Amino acid sequence: MSSTQSTHSDELLTVPARFDQLRRVTEFVSRQAERAGFAPLERNRIELAVDEACSNIIQHAYADQAGGLIRVRVQTEARSRIVITLVDTGKPFDPGDVPQHDPKANLDDMKIGGLGLYLMRQTMDDVRFEFNVRGRWPREPKRFNRLTMIKDI
Amino acid sequence: MNSVLAIRSETHKERALTQVKLSGRLDASTVGQLERILADAQLAGVRAVVIDMSDLNYVSSSGLRVLLSARSAIRKRNGDIFLCSLGRNVREVFDMVGFSAVFGIFDTPEQALQAADKLIAH
Numbered sequence: 001m002s003s004t005q006s007t008h009s010d011e012l013l014t015v016p017a018r019f020d021q022l023r024r025v026t027e028f029v030s031r032q033a034e035r036a037g038f039a040p041l042e043r044n045r046i047e048l049a050v051d052e053a054c055s056n057i058i059q060h061a062y063a064d065q066a067g068g069l070i071r072v073r074v075q076t077e078a079r080s081r082i083v084i085t086l087v088d089t090g091k092p093f094d095p096g097d098v099p100q101h102d103p104k105a106n107l108d109d110m111k112i113g114g115l116g117l118y119l120m121r122q123t124m125d126d127v128r129f130e131f132n133v134r135g136r137w138p139r140e141p142k143r144f145n146r147l148t149m150i151k152d153i
Numbered sequence: 154m155n156s157v158l159a160i161r162s163e164t165h166k167e168r169a170l171t172q173v174k175l176s177g178r179l180d181a182s183t184v185g186q187l188e189r190i191l192a193d194a195q196l197a198g199v200r201a202v203v204i205d206m207s208d209l210n211y212v213s214s215s216g217l218r219v220l221l222s223a224r225s226a227i228r229k230r231n232g233d234i235f236l237c238s239l240g241r242n243v244r245e246v247f248d249m250v251g252f253s254a255v256f257g258i259f260d261t262p263e264q265a266l267q268a269a270d271k272l273i274a275h
Binding site: 019020022023041044045047048051052055058059101102103104105107112115116118119122123 | 214215218242250255
């Protein structure tokens with residue numbers, strides 16, 4: 001007996017690296033998360049991580065170049081996990097150079113940095129950056145940055 | 154699904170008070186709208202801003218940064234920002250980053266307004 005219903009899915013989306021595309025990406029990811037069985041509060045956390053990751057790419061990786069793309073891949077295993085991969089060809093950065101947000105610090109002086117990274121790490125189980133990855137041409141860009149975020153149900 | 158931000162705002166100059174109601178999503182693509190309203194309130198000499206978040210279903214770090222910098226600016230002029238009616242998603246993000254311990258957060262608009270009026274009277 002075989003079931004035709006797949007428990008795995010693998011979806012791709014490519015968008016221009018612009019803030020007006022944020023919602024398109026978060027909706028795309030959220031839809032896959034819902035299909036995999038993530039509850040609304042969990043989906044909000046996943047959307048937030050993806051939003052922060054894309055915002056960083058738009059603002060920092062592609063800061064001074066127009067026409068950049070973000071490639072989004074969402075792999076899910078039903079009732080188990082979601083793996084989100086974001087690929088860009090912008091400037092690499094060192095996550096170790098980003099100031100670490102401390103929620104217990106005095107926020108009054110408002111010198112606040114690293115909020116986005118902090119939220120990504122809080123909301124996902126695993127956040128992994130790779131920079132200057134050598135791509136397999138022509139299926140992949142020659143060099144790219146890859147961010148992988150994983151969350152289990 | 155609501156993908157935009159709607160803002161209703163009213164400034165009562167005689168009370169040095171601005172009331173804001175946010176609906177939808179506060180992210181990098183929409184935060185400019187709120188930034189402008191908060192800057193206008195500053196220019197109008199407002200000392201208390203009450204922000205009703207009952208219909209706000211999403212906030213990202215872009216929104217958080219604007220709220221924190223507006224709070225810092227208004228507090229320099231002996232004013233403050235009062236938030237109320239945070240939904241579950243928004244509340245969770247505020248808790249995560251430590252903002253819940255910093256901002257005055259109230260359960261209802263009435264309570265927030267009361268606190269705002271008290272500050273202005275001083």
